[in-house]
Each structure stands twice: as C-alpha cells, then as structure tokens.
Amino acid sequence: MRDPRLLAKPPVCRLGCLVLVRNPRGDVLLVDPDYMDGLILPGGAAQPNEPPHLAAARNLHAETGLNLRLADVL
Template sequence: MPDPRLHAEAPVCRLGCLVLVRDVRGDVLLVDPDHLDGLILPGGAARPDEAPHEAAARHLFAQTGLVRRLTHVLAVDFACADRYPQRLGLVFDGGVTGGRPIGARFVPVRRIGQVMAPAQAARVTQALTGRAVPLLLHGQRAA
C-alpha cells in the first residue's frame, strides 16, 4: 500500500530518455527537431509510469526507424528549472548501426560542438567517455 505522505504532492521532474547510436566510423546519430535550435540525440520525454528504457526505445523508433534493446546508461544529466521544468536526462547506449536511419544523420564527433547547443554537446561528449552502467527497475536489470 502506498504511503500517502510520499504521494501527497508528487515532485515535478521531466524524465528525458535519449539514445546514443554510433556508426562503424564512430560518428554520432543526431536528429533535427522542429522545436529546438541545433541537432540533438534521438529521444524524448517518458510518459507517466513509463520505464525510461522503453520511452527511449519508443522515441528512437519514431524518429529514426531503429529498433534497439536499451539496457545500459552512459550518462545522467540533471538540469534545474529555467525556461523548461526541472529535468533529468538519461543517455542510453544504443550501440552501433551499419545502416542509414530515416530522418537522422551521423555527425563526426569532432563536429558535435558546431551542430549542437552547448549543453547538448557536453552531454554527448560525456556519454562518449563514460562507462555504461546497467539500468535497474525495482532492483533488477532492465530486460
């Protein structure tokens, strides 16, 4: 039974679920959303009670046509509320693909800072240098 004290006023924090996919040369897959300046990693917000790896996979498929089983996180990025609500971004390891996804393009790592907003580029740079950690759901590895 849920503790009413913990559910009285739920905190507002948007969960961003992003995916880092690379090609065989190591270039990073990016999409160009209409609502933002610059390119971003594929992904988007999780729905209420949606597992983050499922949200990331859903957005990745919708934006690129790629189907991926996402089980490891490369970076976690928290941003305080500014022009957007407070948010937590998870960058999942989407592995390597040999094809050309629909609606997206590969960008060489050296050009990331030229095509992405500074905070987005920093997130990608950190994800590229990070060591993947498994995603847990209720203490168990995500399937």
C-alpha cells in the same frame, strides 16, 4: 509541520532520455527536430510510470524509425 495535502499527491517526477547511437566507424546519430534549431541526440520525455529504457527506445523509433535493442542505460 508537514502539510498533509502535500503528502496526498507528491509532485510529478519528470524523466527525459537521450539515445547515443554509433555505427562501427564511431559516427554519432543526430536528429534535426522541427521545434528547435540545430542537431541533437534522439530522445524525449517518458510517459508516467514508463521505464527509462522503454522511453528511450520509443522516442528513438518515433524520431528515426529505428527499432534497436538498447545495450546500456546510464
């Protein structure tokens, strides 16, 4: 039996994104966030109902200051 309370408010879907930025030599852009040790690809969480490509571009800009048009979304 299905509980109607579960159908009234479905669980929140969390979406995260990472951005792979390479220069003409093939070097990969990494960031060093304050909240963890080590280097990682730029990215972060999407806001509710935010498309993945816009979330990726927003997070890239917030972490690096780069305003890039993203070519491919995987």
